[in-house]
Amino acid sequence: MYYTSGKFFERWIDMNDLLSAERKTEIAQQARKLLIEHNEATLPIDPFSLAGKLGLEVRYGEMLGNSIGELKGSTIIIDERLKNDSPLSRCVLMHEIAHHQLQHGNANKNNAHTKAEIEANFFAIEALMPEPFVRKALEIYNSQKRETVFDSLEEYIMYMFNVTERKARQRLMGFNYAA
Ligand SMILES: [Zn+2]
Numbered sequence: 691m692y693y694t695s696g697k698f699f700e701r702w703i704d705m706n707d708l709l710s711a712e713r714k715t716e717i718a719q720q721a722r723k724l725l726i727e728h729n730e731a732t733l734p735i736d737p738f739s740l741a742g743k744l745g746l747e748v749r750y751g752e753m754l755g756n757s758i759g760e761l762k763g764s765t766i767i768i769d770e771r772l773k774n775d776s777p778l779s780r781c782v783l784m785h786e787i788a789h790h791q792l793q794h795g796n797a798n799k800n801n802a803h804t805k806a807e808i809e810a811n812f813f814a815i816e817a818l819m820p821e822p823f824v825r826k827a828l829e830i831y832n833s834q835k836r837e838t839v840f841d842s843l844e845e846y847i848m849y850m851f852n853v854t855e856r857k858a859r860q861r862l863m864g865f866n867y868a869a
Pocket residue numbers: 691692785789806807810
């Protein structure tokens with residue numbers, strides 16, 4: 691599941707602590723391996739192409755409640771209202787691919803569910819913004835070449851990786867970047 695609202699992702703930093711350093715490394719490696727194996731390690735990462743290679747059917751449909759993405763077997767449904775929002779569609783799709791790759795079973799409302807959501811979010815960040823590319827992006831940004839074009843590092847990351855502002859921010863938090 692990928693939710694539009696609620697406090698869930700607002701509490702990202704605290705939640706992020708629920709994953710051990712070991713588990714984070716494991717997930718990051720799994721995400722990177724997936725991109726390399728499927729020859730999808732060029733920017734911007736294309737989750738639609740990746741889903742196809744994994745045999746996952748992606749379609750837009752009407753969603754209920756706060757959820758804007760769902761994995762059902764080998765089908766991923768994205769809220770039809772996101773059709774015109776590429777960064778959000780991409781993030782939602784990668785999040786659902788993550789549930790598939792991490793073999794999270796049917797989500798239910800308990801601790802395992804919460805953990806699964808955090809893991810999927812973490813995986814999606816690693817897959818859409820792989821560490822080597824982020825390091826390179828930071829280098830370029832810090833060399834001030836882009837200073838006149840982008841207002842902030844967040845904006846630059848959003849542009850480079852075609853992701854939402856929230857995901858860009860979460861990625862930068864992971865890098866302990868102090869603005
Ligand atoms: Zn989810």
